[in-house]
Amino acid sequence: MSKPFCVSNTLLIKGFAMLSRKLTSIIWLTAFAVLAPAAWAEQVLKMATTTSTENTGLLPVLNAPFEKKHKARIDVIAVGSGKAMKLGESGDVDIVFAHDPDAEEKFMAAGHGVDRKPVMHNDFVVVGPETDPAGVESAKTADEAFKKIAEAKAGFVSRGDESGTHVKEKTLWRKAGLRPKGEWYLSVGQGMGAVLRMADDKAYYALTDRGTFLAGKDKLTVKLLFEGDPALSNPYHVMAVNPKKHKHVNYELAKKYIDYVTGTEGQKTIADFKVADQPLFYPDAFPNAEKSKK
Structure with a gap:
């Protein structure tokens, strides 16, 4: 009677051991499935930026090496600089890349x-129809160019955003x-690409950053008619959202991006970014950066 009992007991012990090993394996696999994605998950940097950095095609080229490293x-939210800073102010993004120095300084002074x-x-x-009905191409200054457009009521598309x-433009x-108004002045609340297409369709004038115009000029009939006035300078800055105001922002990654975009690799990428062999932007953050002579 004792022998069968011993066999059954041994089998029972072996069964419990096998079950224990299986349960242990399941526990480890479950923990791995839960924890591994967190360990491997990519970091996310939320960036609010102006449409010109996106429309020119610069950002995908500039951001790719940083994302890989x-x-x-x-995650890029391309809006006007004003809206980009509003997103930063509310803590909806981690970093702001803009080109409105006065507003940026107010943003910083307010602690955002x-x-x-x-x-x-x-x-x-300033771009416009090849016929140039307002005679903008003969203007000597930006003031004169804008006065000619207003006097001729020659049609102007404003971003209005x-x-x-x-x-x-308002400056x-x-x-x-001048305070432009009337049927000839269209304030459309659109990005730069849309404004250029509208000016093209209507044979109107528009103010545009050079980069966006160069990136899309092959699809446009409007021509570059006025350039070169120092008043038309267009600097870009990058800034992190203040982590003391918004503790959830990814400040560490934002700081790494700022170091990258103002460092040698990022600045060289900007300098090398061209359309039809023409630079769209000129780097400003390191001593040997290529500078515009305008």
Whole structure:
């Protein structure tokens, strides 16, 4: 009677051991399945930026090496500079890349941003129909160019979106002593690409950053008619959202991005980014950066 009992007992013990090993394996596999994605998950950097950095095609080229190096993904929200800073102010993004210096300085003074650094610049230009009914091409200054458009009521498309470009346009009208209004002046609340297409369709004038115009010029009939006035300078800065105001922001990754975009690798990428062999932006953040002579 004892022998069968011993066999059964041994089998029972072996069965419990096998079950224990299986349960242990299941526990480890479950823990691995839960924890591994967290360990491997890519970091995310939320960036609010102006439409010109996106429309020119610069950002995908500039951001790719950073994403690869840091196993990160940069989520880009391309809006006007004013809206980009609003997103930073509310803590909805980690970093702001803009081109409205006056507004940026107010943003920083209010404590919404930290680590503001110059990145690059290009300039604004006035484009319009090849026939140039207002005679903008003969203007000597930006003031004169804008006065000619207003006097001729020759049709002007404004972004009307509080972007850096729109702020610059309003400044230029103000300096010329003008307040544009009437059927000839269209304020459309659109990005730069859309404004250029609208100006093209209507044979109107528009103020644009040079980079966006060069990136899309092959699909446009409007021509570059006025350039070169120092008043048309267009600098870009990058700044992190203040982690003391918004503790959830990814400040560490934002700081790494600022170091990258103002460092040798990022600045060289900006300098090398061209369309039809023409630079769209000029790097500003390191001593040997290629500079615009405008």
